[in-house]
Amino acid sequence: MTLDKNFDPATIEARWYEHWESKGLFRPERDDCEPFTIVNPPPNVTGSLHIGHALDNTLQDIIIRHERLKGKDALWVVGMDHAGIATQMVVERQMNERQEKRTDFTREQFVEKVWAWKEESGGTITGQLRRLGCSMNWSNERFTMDDGMNEAVLKVFVDLYNDGLIYRDKRLVNWDPALKTAISDLEVETVDVKGHFWHFKYPLAADENGNPVTLDDGRDYIEVATTRPETMLADMAVAVHPSDERYKSVVGKEVVLPITGRRVLIVADEHADPELGSGAVKITPGHDFNDFEVGKRAGFAAGEMLNMLDGEANVCQTADGLIPEEYIGLHRFKKDGVDGARERVVQRLKEQGFLIPHVSKNKDGEEVEHDAEPRTIATPFGDRGGVVIEPWLTDQWYVDAETLAEPAIAAVKSGAIEIVPKSWEKTYFNWMENIQPWCVSRQLWWGHRIPAWYGTSKEHMRLAESRVGTISEVEDTIKAQQAFVAMTEEEAISKACKYYGPEFDIFVGEIPISNIGSERQAIALQRDEDVLDTWFSSALWPFATLGWPQDLVEEAVSGEPVEPRISDGKRPSTSSGLTAKPRPGSDLARHYPNDLLISGFDILFFWDARMAMQGIQFMKEVPWKRLYLHGLVRAEDGSKMSKSKGNVVDPLGLIDQYGADALRFFMAAMESQGRDIKMDDKRVEGYRNFATKLWNASRFCEANGIGASKTLAAPEATLPVNRWIISEVVETQQALDKALADLRFDAAANIIYHFTWDRFCDWYLELIKPVLNQGNDSENTFGAEPVEARRKDESGPSTSSGQTESEETKLVAGWVLDQIIVMLHPFMPFITEELWHAMGERDYDLIVARWPEPGAAIDKTAKAEVDWLIKLISEVRSTKVELNIAPGTKMTAHVRDGDDALQAKIARQNAALDRVGRLEAISFDPAPEGASAQIVVDGATYVLPLAGAIDIDAEKARLNKTLEAAQKEARSLSGRLGNPNFVEKAKPEAVEKARADLADKEAEAERLQAAIDRLG
Template structure:
């Protein structure tokens, strides 16, 4: 190696290298998109993580998949844009701020809206960029110059425009309806923000007496406190047991008011007693029955989950305290029939982590059917968007079919304040359900409209609620491109190419975007939806904060490097939508699977160091392409590695285009570690020592050509280490690997001498590799010393096999440490004291006479076998003991079974070796 030869450090340091290239890419604007440059676009928007969030394994997986796709298509020559950004996360930020205020002994109402929002923006500036900095650590190739936030000026204007357009079209309305109420955040939450949990509870049976005469009906409920708001009892009109009661009245226990018995076909006669209590203000089904039978709607809950004045003596009590007290009172009054244990589903607020309450409330709603039907039309008529894997198409479609009107108002202050202004008198006034309002883009526009309707003295008060976060997120694919203006970005990059997301937000986000995109742009916002699976722990359980089994990706990045973590996650992806399992030791913060990827990075690093040490300081461009050589000047192994390389190029591109990222990663691993590092480099070492020969020059060309291609193939998966090696290999300071063309098959017109793929040659070469492996294994089994060369006899009746063995004779002798190599169609004499094996139809024989002390070897094998047999006998006896099998912990029993299986396998190997001796 000369003084001018470019070289890599002895050890690969991922921390320094990754920081270096992340800084370089961003400072040089490598990933900035330019709509004016033309070319076929490839665009994505990052699913905006909550500004309150921190990186978790789900992020790491999703961002890695997206980055791999974007880097690959950028290298394919597409005009690529990947837009980053974060979501303002109304409920999450509000929870943080309310907690801070509570610690100070204050409430948001006391500090006022302006001060509260100033604190929110201050928090966002100080802490809200944490997850963005973490995402940078993953090396994502987004266009940071286009970073967006769902409450920045441009996106806020888009939200205003969308709301006004929907309202003017009659698709947004304000009305009283049953909503999911979260007492913790004191806000309505959508069905999508509700998590149904299986709980062990109780089913209370109560007796409601008839108002006249004797008799009663029995009802059952899991929420006894709601009986205070009952306004009827319902039975099925076809239920002969209760037909005579329809139209009569009952006396509601505790409250003493008379309530009717109504007939409604919604009631299932076979469930329970066939009688159901009806609480129209606190149950969605009861709400519909209440409307059908013109029943009173009595709300008994305050917004904080306590009972109000309609609850009588229980006013002011928390709902769960009141539950116990109501039951005690009913028992004392003789109305409690029985209490049953009951396993049922309870809806919890995803953010508030408390059971939600169905509550009658005046809110803002979107009429969902026109939007959902348009999305369904696109799916059914145009198969847009296309789901990968396809099984999610039905899930998405079924969800669109069953969607009901969307409650978009939230009783919070952080977020997009609803652009509706209520007309009140000069002295102000209380906003009621009937207060007239004006929807406009701004207060000035609203005031102008209001004056024309209500006179010059009108005063306006803006609706205090904010919009559901998913409203602004639903606009994300086109609002980030500049909509409602027709910007160059919107014209060039919309609709986006692919959306990468977990299946758990198909309903939260994907459906919202398709409905909003379909309505406002008349196009689906993305062509393809790639659904990835979950990350599971070493016990195959879903990683989650609640289960306390998550792994902080930054811990693994600090220990093993970003590239190692990225590669691990992708290698574990068996197919689109499949969950992945990540092995992890929580005591040591070690991961065997990530360590294996780090070892792969080190293998590549060391191979690259070796190659560059043998190129005489020349770059691949200076050396020239081996494909330009005459075919016959390339040796067998050169033609083999080039064929293998271009086979991998073809397969990798095919895997990418079919979203088989895990398959592509595995294929590259096998080729780089096996074919290139373990075989080709070893095969050409002797040629590299032959100074001044054409054979050496061609070996250099081939090494450089294939290494350059490997770095390009691997770059989307492991961008940092490949960028570092590539710059050293090519000696280019003004270019970037991230912008190089992705490898493809040579063009026969521009490279007429190219002869890359030869499947017959690859198949033949596998025979040589298999033969070398077998020779090595037999040498090891016989105890032949590593530096001792051994005679080898290869026998095959197949002339084609003998031909390829003869062509590869030098490889067999070099890598197999073979003294004399004999290749024959048949054995002419019986050989004794040999080690023999078979590869394909080739019999491989190593005569041991003079190489090893056969009797000493036989004695050693006998001794080892006796020891293993004793272990098999001991384990078999242990497992035959019922006391051990039935009483020992299951992991101990399974461990004994595994040990027995392994011991029996080892004994079989030893007997085979003795037999072959």
């Protein structure tokens, strides 16, 4: 086909993507080839492509396309996350628009509605990933709620439970009162909010003999300060630092809390900072993460800690029943104009004389009392619920992350997992070595329902029957219930039968009416209402997406294969002397461990570390050999993108404007290890121009009879310019392979960019024009019509191979263009596939072509000669620009310090020097008297007489005037940067710009001075 005059990305992108996908080219059959595997971080089913997705997926696609071109069995696993909270919110919001509520339906009915939404509206992002050009294995697209993943999730939960690595516990969680569920740290956004710091008196209680207790300074109270006064309703202690002399005499004594009258201990704990406020801290272990740890150190069990709020953050009665009735049911904050618990507590403490006012001075210097001290407080908000997160004491399921982390730490230390950049290792170790139990339960209906069924514990039954023990002994839900964790309901019933004994009948849900009056006792098991955190299922992504556990087979420990034993019709069971291993030949056996994971650093702990833990636990191998962590894409000024700031960039808008290839190349070129990317539309536009440059270069080749190459190896070449460009291809391919192997995306993009634009388009195609035009007087330029066909004996000199120089050059040029198209393909897949087919008949598509194998050595002689030619022409052109000489002006040059070898080079390159360098003659005779410009290249001096080319005096005056302006501006910038006030107080970006401007002006002044010196 003939290339259109103008490059239009929109016309080619959809066509080629549909072609690749429909032909199955993202996963060609290569079972006998070396495997290479990456898994895509599964985007939320509710999500849409944002600029972070564009970066993450572009980098992955560059790697997978490169490995595919190298002939590997390249698998890019793709799928979506069911996004428990986000999806449930979307569906509930739609229901609300129809005046429906989730609770109007059964759980099963609601889940059916979610599946219906998923099929109709979910997964918008997958189409957007296609627009970006992501060559994923869509034929095996996974979903974290599909049957295979569901089986994997249940098995992991059950196995971890059986190994003692999953357990129920009462601990504090991040509770979202709007969503009424626990959420992960990643779903918490900290926002600076204007608030207050209140100071209160906590009266010291009399000692055991009724004697009053006072501090050494005579005060009969301890002063405490808080930003959350409402939580005093559940205070359980006051903490002071062990070394604080002010309070040593009262450690172990008690205070009487205002309002509730609860007597609580004064404890010594290093959490209290003697330098902060009064040095005494109120401790509410049921509603503050730090206080929870202080409470444990003070001897409070989690089941004993007081909870004063319900799931909607309304005040409820504590276990000791000491909160006055007037507070019960109040919201924690002011709501709908009605005072909340915070306002009520402050008001009552003020009325009772326990509020210590904050004293400040007004503008007249007079002291003024206020109820509280103004403070800006870092406050946690739920990223979806939009309300303040409440640390809440509740029963949840936890993973023993500390135990699972040990082999994951060892894997990085041993090198089994390589983290790139290496600087992230320290962060990884710090977090993993201080890891906390992982809360994996969520109070939702959409998700993997926890495979646990509960019945009354035998201990609780015994206490109830004998009527012994206090309420506190049996009120703990965890102690009162016996959990039966199993893959299926049938297995749970079987476990319950063994636990309770043969005298009990076991049912799930309600006890049937038919059983009423039976002599046998009945137990009704209740299924856990909670679902699992979505990070739990995505932690299994590297192996569950490849067929685990379905593709496990059991082998004897000796290695002898045995027939799989199926316990429930689906999965192999384990028993003594057997071990489960991937089925030979399966994707699980072939593609685990994965080769590489590319991820944003912000999910290093939430996803990456958890995959490392689960992969090692269940596959006994690391999930991937390398982990590459990229930065964030920020706004142009370096700030974080957010909707509230209005600086969010839509990648689809950039694709519409500049094309997917341009956006992809921008992402690669800007991705420097360890650094964030600053968004810059102008750079994206620049890479669109780069694509246009390649398009026009291809049109030039097409117009001059240069077409697709028929060989993978470099053609034979005799002309220095052809031997030079072949050497450049060899060097480029080697450097590009190394950069990609080192995951230096910026270096890789820079390498192929400069070879394509500078060496091929700007120099090689210009230098070969005289050869292509042998026997033709007309000037040929990009986009010109082809040179008329001539008989071989009229088309110029022949090479040693019997070809004409023109024929050799066309073969080499076609081969080089092919190498560019292939090497550029991972970065710019659409334009390269289009050009691949446009340049000639092909037996296969570019996406499954062969990576360059030039099979040629670097010709140092040819490189040196053409590099000399390029330097000489560049210096001549620069001199013309500096001296204001028209670019097309032909000049002569006189050589000093030249030798015979230089004369031979000039003779060989005479046509290029004349046609491209506009040097119509180069003489070794002395230059005539008069003004001249002198340039030095490789030790030889070239004198360019200027008589008749310019007005020497006028040019000197112009250059001096421009030089003075540049020097003046440089002095001004230097003075500004020398001012400490500017450097210290100005915005960093302003200082950086001033330094860059100074460097530019100083460089400009140097160039101008050099030009003046040339004029003599």
